[in-house]
Amino acid sequence: MTGHTWTLLAILAAAIAALILLINSRLRFHPFVALMVVSIGVALAAGQPSDKIAESLEEGAGGILGNVGVTLAFGAMLGRLLASSGATDRIARLIVDRAGARSLPWYVAGAAFVIGIPMFFEIGLIVLLPLVFSVAQRLRTTHGVKGSPYVYLAAPAIAALSTLHGMVPPHPGPLIAVDGLHASLGTTILVGLVCAIPTIIVAGPVYGRWIAPRLDVYPDRELVAQFTGGAPSGSTSAGQAQESGEERSGAAPAAGDLGKVPTGWALAAVLVPVALMLLRTLAELMTDESSPVRHVLSFTGEPVVAMLAGFLFALFALGYRSDMGADKVRTALTDSMKSIAGILLIIAGGGAFNQVLEDSGIGKAVESAASGAHINVLVLGWFVALLLSFSTGSATVGIVAATGILAPMAQGGGDLRTALLVVAIGAGSIGLNYVNHAGFWLVKESFGMTLGQATKSHTAIQTIVSVCGLLMALLISVFA
Known part of the structure; x- marks a missing residue:
């Protein structure tokens, strides 16, 4: 990998950290706003021409909302x-x-x-x-x-x-991944x-x-x-x-x-x-x-x-x-x-983020790094979605960001392998569903659970779902 590739990977790591910080800090940015701000920052840091940045944002957001x-x-x-x-x-x-x-x-x-x-x-x-x-x-x-x-x-x-x-x-999550x-x-x-x-x-x-x-x-x-x-x-x-x-x-x-x-x-x-x-x-x-x-x-x-x-x-x-x-x-x-108004906005922000990753060359840098490190693409997609979903409290954010990062690696993989990647990313977004997820509190309060009981039931169930989903995708991939 070249020095430029390493620079782009560092920008991506900083973008993920910034996304997590904006959503979880005292600022409590709405995920849509956080995605748009981070997208602009990534484009500028990666050296994308300023006159093309707005075009990337509009194309990404409009394209995914249309589909x-x-x-x-x-x-x-x-x-x-x-x-x-x-x-x-x-x-x-x-x-x-x-x-x-x-x-x-x-x-x-x-x-x-x-x-x-x-x-x-x-x-x-x-x-x-x-x-x-x-x-x-x-x-x-x-x-x-x-x-x-x-x-x-x-x-x-x-x-x-x-x-x-x-x-x-x-x-919506799987549909976003199917489209991306x-x-x-x-x-x-x-x-x-x-x-x-x-x-x-x-x-x-x-x-x-x-x-x-x-x-x-x-x-x-x-x-x-x-x-x-x-x-x-x-x-x-x-x-x-x-x-x-x-x-x-x-x-x-x-x-x-x-x-x-x-x-x-x-x-x-x-x-x-x-x-x-x-x-x-x-x-x-x-x-x-x-x-x-x-x-x-x-x-x-x-x-x-x-x-x-x-x-x-x-x-x-x-x-x-x-x-x-x-x-x-x-x-x-x-x-x-x-x-669903909030979900649509998050989807639009995710589309803009994904388009910026593609136009700035970061997607290709991820593909190059993963190929060199011989990381299984299903495991990588699952882990990225899991990390972002757990960190931001939004499964949708986890899916849209992971889809943008993994999109270059899915090209030419065939219908079955690409479908398995969609499932792996979706499974990753489900795991570690904890206190920053709305579903966690819905289950906890509906059933009158303590925090520990909700963790042992709801969080554990969704994490089992996440791991089993990945294992099933890996098992099927052996025969693909």
């Missing part, structure tokens, strides 16, 4: 429709309705898996809380499990939601699902069964009553608590009439966009380039088109079929946009 931002917006609206119409509650109750005590964690994991496909971690957890609290109350009164039934059921929900959020499109690394979307979905299933099993039902007897976790009675729709558990009989949980488990998230939302339509609304994306990949693998079928499926499988199709299906099949009314549907969709 990912619109898709994310449709995904947020789809998720809100599913929750507000009561569809997610019907899916969850359908999956766990007839499960026994020992099999309940597996059914909760299945419910969280389906619900987690279109929903962010925090939103999915809030949607599942009524179900988890209601079923945990039944286990508590019947003594159907050793230890805390809440941890017993929360573990598989946390594992499934976090795994999908970090490793499987159409979630020019990976095949369909291949990434398939690889992500293959890696996700054993990861969820280990971090969810298996770890949950082990940790539940070791944690004395019981949420606030008033909070349980709020989510289950009944009186506080301490003021009712066991039979009343069980009946209340069974009848009202979906009261909190459902704004529409559950009876008017057929379960089949609800499942279809979740799976439509994923199915369209997978069909595109199958068409590209199995049909000729001139085939009309391939052209149609390639168009409908584009992320923005697939998410639009899923949203429109949910709008008519769920939104207008429920008792919400057109005005309430419109209000719900507007509110869903507010919840």
